[in-house]
Amino acid sequence: MSGEYGHKKDRDRKWFTGQFLWSGIDYIGEPTPYDVFPVKASFFGAVDTAGFPKDMYYLFRSQWTGEPMVHLLPMTWNHAEGDTVEVWAYSNVDTVELFLDGKSLGTRTFDTKKTVDGRAYLETTEATGDDKTFTDGPYPGSYTSPNGSAGKLHLTWKVPYRPGELKAVARRDGKAVATDVLRTAGPARSVRLTADRKSLTADGRSLLFVTAEVVDAHGVVVPDAEDLLSFDVRGGSLAGLDNGRQESAERYQASTRTAFHGKALAIVRSGTKAGTLKVTARAEGLRAGSLSVRTRPARSAALTPAEAFEPDRPTPPGYPHAHASYSGRPDTLPAAMLDGDPATGWSNGFTKAATALLPAFGGARQEDWVSVDFGRARNLDRVEVSFTVDATHTLPASVVAEVWDGRRYVPVTGAAVEWATDTDAPTVVTFGAVRGSGLRLTLTSAHPGEARGAMRISRLEAPAT
Numbered sequence: 493m494s495g496e497y498g499h500k501k502d503r504d505r506k507w508f509t510g511q512f513l514w515s516g517i518d519y520i521g522e523p524t525p526y527d528v529f530p531v532k533a534s535f536f537g538a539v540d541t542a543g544f545p546k547d548m549y550y551l552f553r554s555q556w557t558g559e560p561m562v563h564l565l566p567m568t569w570n571h572a573e574g575d576t577v578e579v580w581a582y583s584n585v586d587t588v589e590l591f592l593d594g595k596s597l598g599t600r601t602f603d604t605k606k607t608v609d610g611r612a613y614l615e616t617t618e619a620t621g622d623d624k625t626f627t628d629g630p631y632p633g634s635y636t637s638p639n640g641s642a643g644k645l646h647l648t649w650k651v652p653y654r655p656g657e658l659k660a661v662a663r664r665d666g667k668a669v670a671t672d673v674l675r676t677a678g679p680a681r682s683v684r685l686t687a688d689r690k691s692l693t694a695d696g697r698s699l700l701f702v703t704a705e706v707v708d709a710h711g712v713v714v715p716d717a718e719d720l721l722s723f724d725v726r727g728g729s730l731a732g733l734d735n736g737r738q739e740s741a742e743r744y745q746a747s748t749r750t751a752f753h754g755k756a757l758a759i760v761r762s763g764t765k766a767g768t769l770k771v772t773a774r775a776e777g778l779r780a781g782s783l784s785v786r787t788r789p790a791r792s793a794a795l796t797p798a799e800a801f802e803p804d805r806p807t808p809p810g811y812p813h814a815h816a817s818y819s820g821r822p823d824t825l826p827a828a829m830l831d832g833d834p835a836t837g838w839s840n841g842f843t844k845a846a847t848a849l850l851p852a853f854g855g856a857r858q859e860d861w862v863s864v865d866f867g868r869a870r871n872l873d874r875v876e877v878s879f880t881v882d883a884t885h886t887l888p889a890s891v892v893a894e895v896w897d898g899r900r901y902v903p904v905t906g907a908a909v910e911w912a913t914d915t916d917a918p919t920v921v922t923f924g925a926v927r928g929s930g931l932r933l934t935l936t937s938a939h940p941g942e943a944r945g946a947m948r949i950s951r952l953e954a955p956a957t
């Protein structure tokens with residue numbers, strides 16, 4: 493059941509006591525659907541294990557709070573040139589205008605509707621396709637409220653991507669009452685620390701929550717930054733670190749943590765001497781971040797000395813190491829491309845079984861990438877990829893190769909593709925010789941949305957030259 497669907501059922505029935513959310517916060521255990529190490533947490537909370545809010549959190553705010561707010565999705569404005577981005581806004585205000593670099597992309601509005609018992613609410617008026625059990629009425633296939641209407645709890649724009657500043661302005665009676673802004677991030681420059689309070693008691697027990705962010709020259713969080721952050725505390729001690737990532741075996745009780753989506757959390761314990769508590773976070777190649785808070789004298793203080801934490805640099809993966817933008821099942825993970833076994837493979841094929849409300853779905857994804865990290869630079873001029881062709885997998889419509897130059901993926905030049913004609917036979921991509929430590933292939937489905945359009949790779953080899 494989606495967050496929007498649950499809200500609508502709750503809202504429409506005055507006799508509902510409320511909702512039970514499983515779960516409000518991600519928790520360790522029951523990793524779903526990738527129950528393979530190092531995935532160790534669930535992912536469906538409104539807030540991640542580090543306490544960072546996800547988009548769902550803002551849906552709740554838009555439905556349950558009165559202070560004017562608007563929140564844009566997706567979370568970042570770093571996309572590929574040529575993409576058309578579906579932008580959503582959650583808001584508790586009826587009118588929202590979207591701007592890209594100051595130019596209006598149009599205004600969207602919620603209708604004001606009334607529940608059958610007379611309470612007003614905001615919703616668009618459109619078929620949502622969220623409930624197959626509604627077979628008649630004005631919106632068959634969509635949950636229909638007892639008042640006869642259907643609609644969404646978010647506003648939508650389709651925006652041709654261009655780097656810049658995307659800004660939502662929410663207006664009530666013509667007056668701007670809330671805004672949200674996404675800015676395209678440039679290269680990472682520094683670490684920024686923000687604390688949740690200005691002072692705490694020097695009792696050896698009080699906690700300060702410090703958010704570390706990897707930011708560009710303009711202070712915009714770099715969305716894909718995974719820098720290893722080293723924390724140092726004076727006048728207190730580290731109580732724990734997290735970054736909210738489900739796929740992570742890093743220790744919570746360590747002095748280092750990689751950033752996830754550019755962020756990490758340090759939970760810092762006060763010392764027992766009043767004065768100043770200083771937190772510093774360093775990352776290789778970035779300007780360090782630091783902050784200080786005052787600590788006040790305590791009536792009583794903890795007697796047990798704080799444990800000193802050691803750095804815990806994540807173990808480098810065995811090379812070559814494969815990765816992918818998406819895997820359809822726990823037994824079709826990227827490592828299957830490199831295992832030398834022709835029977836195993838990475839695949840983006842998936843099936844979502846029918847639920848009480850939604851029909852089964854197995855339509856192929858439009859595009860995915862797979863990558864191989866060799867661990868050190870080598871000369872590359874070809875890659876051999878064995879695609880599987882069967883009932884649910886077809887050859888991709890296109891393969892685009894890029895090579896990691898140490899800072900970013902650079903498209904290869906002079907690429908030519910010699911397509912295999914048999915299943916699991918090598919398709920050979922050749923290109924102008926280039927030096928790099930990793931290779932990424934972006935694959936476009938020949939049959940997106942169809943049952944036969946998934947892609948599978950049983951073997952991938954990029955010989956060094």
Ligand SMILES: [Ca+2]
Nearest residue numbers: 828833836950
């Ligand atoms: Ca294999």
